[in-house]
Amino acid sequence: MKPPVIIAGILLLLLSVIGGVVAMMSQGGGAAAYDSMSGQEIYAKLCQQCHGERGTAPRGLANSYARKREFWNEENLLAYIASPISVKKKMPHLRDSKRVMPAISKSISVAARRKLVAHVLGLMDALEPKTGGPSTRSAQ
Ligand code: HEC
Structure with a gap:
């Protein structure tokens, strides 16, 4: 055999x-494990802290x-968690923020991300202010 x-x-x-x-490192923690977790469980592991x-x-x-x-839907939220820095530039309420959000691990499947x-x-729905109908508004 020649040296080259x-x-x-x-x-x-x-x-x-x-x-x-x-x-092996990118599978760390068993990325596939997320596929058998609920959206809430994935959130608790990756976002809740x-x-x-x-x-x-x-x-x-x-x-x-x-x-x-009002700013988010499934599509732009999937894009945001994959690449927060590039997506925030398109969001008027985040564009000027200097804060940084970490991107989700590339090894987590799309199916798991959709659940998340x-x-x-x-959670956003649950935090929406109650608009209240005429009855609640006139109550007090
Ligand atoms: C290390 C802390 C940290 C973790 C972990 C984290 N985030 Fe964030 N997140 C931030 C910060 C800081 C911002 C604000 C970013 C900005 O101002 O541009 C943010 C912003 C957001 C926003 C935009 C909210 C808005 O104002 O419209 C969403 C949605 C979001 N994160 C979802 C998630 C999800 C889903 C996860 C889990 C996969 C997660 N984040 C994990 C720190 C974190």
Whole structure:
């Protein structure tokens, strides 16, 4: 074997070892485990520490979801969690914020993300101010 062939062989071997290690690391915590979790469980694991159980960000580590429902739908929320920095530029209420939200791990499946996003939209719905009909408005 000529030296270049040996070097190429060693390089290939190294690349596959590195590739294997990277693949194992990105599966860290078992990304597939999210597929068997509910949206609420995924939220509790990945988002709650900053956004709080109900999305009110009680510790001030993130934005509250209150009065944010009008800005979000399944599609743009999926895009946002995948790439917060690029999507916030298109959102008038976030564009000028200097705060940073971490992107979700690439190893989490779209199916798991959809469950998560549905849960987040539900939290936003629950925080919407009650518009109240004429009866509630005239009560006091
Ligand atoms: C390390 C803390 C942290 C974690 C973890 C986190 N966020 Fe955030 N999140 C933030 C911060 C800070 C902002 C405000 C970003 C900005 O101002 O641009 C934010 C903003 C948001 C917004 C926009 C709210 C608005 O004002 O319209 C949504 C939606 C959101 N996060 C969802 C999530 C979801 C879903 C997860 C879990 C996958 C998550 N976040 C995890 C810190 C976090």
